Structure formats: C-alpha cells, structure tokens
Amino acid sequence: MNEQQKKSVSKFLSLILRHQPEVIGITLDENGWTDVDELIAKMNTSGHRISFDELEEVVETNDKQRFAFSDDYNKIRASQGHSVNISLGLDPQEPPEYLYHGTVAKFLDSIRKEGLQRMSRQHLHLSRDRETAMKVGSRRGIPVILNINTGAMHQDGFLFYLSDNGVWLTDHVPAKYINF
Template structure:
C-alpha cells in the first residue's frame, strides 16, 4: 500500500477492514483463525507499517458506525473479525442452522439477471449466498453494483425441503445456493434506486421468474384437481 492513507475516516477504515478481514489478510501480513478472528494490536501495527495510518480508536469507531454491523470485537477487545462475507480459505465460520422467514430478498445488478435465470444464485468467491430480511437493505446492496434489482426468495419452501439457512451476527441470512425456481419475482429499481412501480415486488411482466405455481397452473386436470406442489431444486452447485 504505497503512501500513507487516511485512517481517521470511518468509511475508509471500514473498506480497509473488509479487505483484510474478509479477503486478503496476507496483504498486511496477518493471519486469521478458523472463525475469522485477528489480533487487533497486530492488525493496527501491520496496517501502519503498510501505509494505513490506523489507530484503535479509529477501528472502534468504524465498528460502532458500520451501517450493516460488518465487524465484531471480542469481549476483551483484543480481537476483531468480519461477521460474514469471507472469500479467504483461512476462515470457515460455523453457524447454527436457523429457520428463515418465509420470504427473503437478494440485491444484485440488472446485468446479472440472465445468468441468475439460468443458474440461480451461487456464492461465487464467497462462502455463502447473502440474503436480506427486508427489501430496503437488498436494494442498497444491489445499488452498489449497478442498476439495482431485488429478487424475492422462497426461503420458507427451501427450508421445508431441508435446505439449510444460517444467520450471521449482523443479521445477514446465509445459504449455500438458491435454485432458479426458488426465485419468485424480481423488482427493477429506477434512477436513484427508487422502484419504477410502487413499493411492491410484483413486476409480473417481463420480470417474473417461473415458479412451481406457474408450472402447476398449466398442468391442472380437466376436472379441476391439481398436481402436488413441485419442490424447488436444491442440489449441489454445478462445478466451476
């Protein structure tokens, strides 16, 4: 990290902490344990040696003011970790399975929709797919990557089909993947991140993903009896 970076701005400090605690701890010569914890004094020392003018007070302020509570300090204040979002192989956070709300949300950019329609949601370089409990949070996540799209996830049905869900310490819902037929609808945000329609998720055309209910309605018998509800596909992620 050439030059001396400002370590007093909480936003800059937060981005720095995300980088080293989630993705590249080796960039400043620190190691994380299996649960993602790093020695705080060592992190500050190595950050300063690498050109980031960092203090304990600045770190504590970044932790306190993080809008999504991205980081946690240990009870004794000697260690720090990111709550979730890791891509480094050093970390394998353990979470207890939790029953999710019936519906969850995922924010992404509109350029990703074609791939999501075909493959669903996969973790990519992260360990889990990240889901939000409310649309507003998902919209903010999607807006960071381009023109925001909010996906509605049928998490209740996935859970009933024994697909595991976890909840991080800062309230982010995590799962291994989401199949295309477990994504019910999507909502495209207009300029400034505001929905193009009213604040609802039912853009039925052309933005509706196929759902089991859609397929079921086309297979009803002539006497009005319907087939059993089709379970969403929950299997291993495709290779690559």
C-alpha cells in the same frame, strides 16, 4: 475521524479481514478472528495509520456492522463475506418465509438458468427486507429485487445461517425458489 476516513478504513478492513489478510501479514484463525493489537501494528507499518479508539469507532459506527470484536476486545473479524476459507461457527437457523436479494438486470438471464450462486464468497447473502436488498443491488446499477421463498427451501433441506450483523447466509438458491 471524518466519514471519508471511516469509509476508507472500512474498505481496507474488508479487504484484509474478508479476502487478503496477507496484504499486511496477519493471519485469521479458523473462525476468522485476528489479534487486535497485531492488526493495528501491521496497519500502521503498512501506511494505514489507526489507533485502537479509531478502530473501535469504525467498528461501532459501520452502518452494516461488517466487523465484530470479541467480548474482551482482543480479537476482531469480519461478520460475513469472506472469500478466504474460515468458519464463522454459526448454527443453522430457520429463516423467515421470504428473504430478498438485490442484483441488477444484466445478471437475470444467468440467475433464471442457474439460480443464485455464491461466486467467490463462502456464502450467498440474503436480506431480511427489501430496503437492504435495494441498497445492495444499487452498488452495481439500477437494482432488481428478487423475492426468495426461503421457507420452502428450508423445508426442502437447504441450510441457512444468520450472521452476527443480521445477514442471512446460504450456499445456493435454485431458480425454482426465486420470484422474479
């Protein structure tokens, strides 16, 4: 597969494994997993032809490790970013003292008033390093990087989870914990 084909498959997998599994008629279990053979069969009948080897290549080479196979490679799921109601089965973790969030200037007034919201997703995503937050923010324009005092949040009782691909997840970041 060339890079453009991998990107196209990755985008389609994000759609069906995070947001709309019904597009090809698959179901996700309570932890977001679906059967690999069924996924491949339904992708192929829906016009998105793929083999197991190609699927494995997309999962293994995805720069953000958006997807994961079960240990036996019989199931697959998105690592985080779901808008459908699932539980990733993650235990709360103590976050680093600071994490980062990439956004753009047009959202700053709202963030100053309401903090960071998870919007339609199950969790708000935070990055361990500024570079990753920069990439995230740049998807919508010129990035603005927010420094989040997650150590203080954790001390105040906020819960944090670490996804399989290293993205930190929480439900909300009040404005008082954000360094603009």
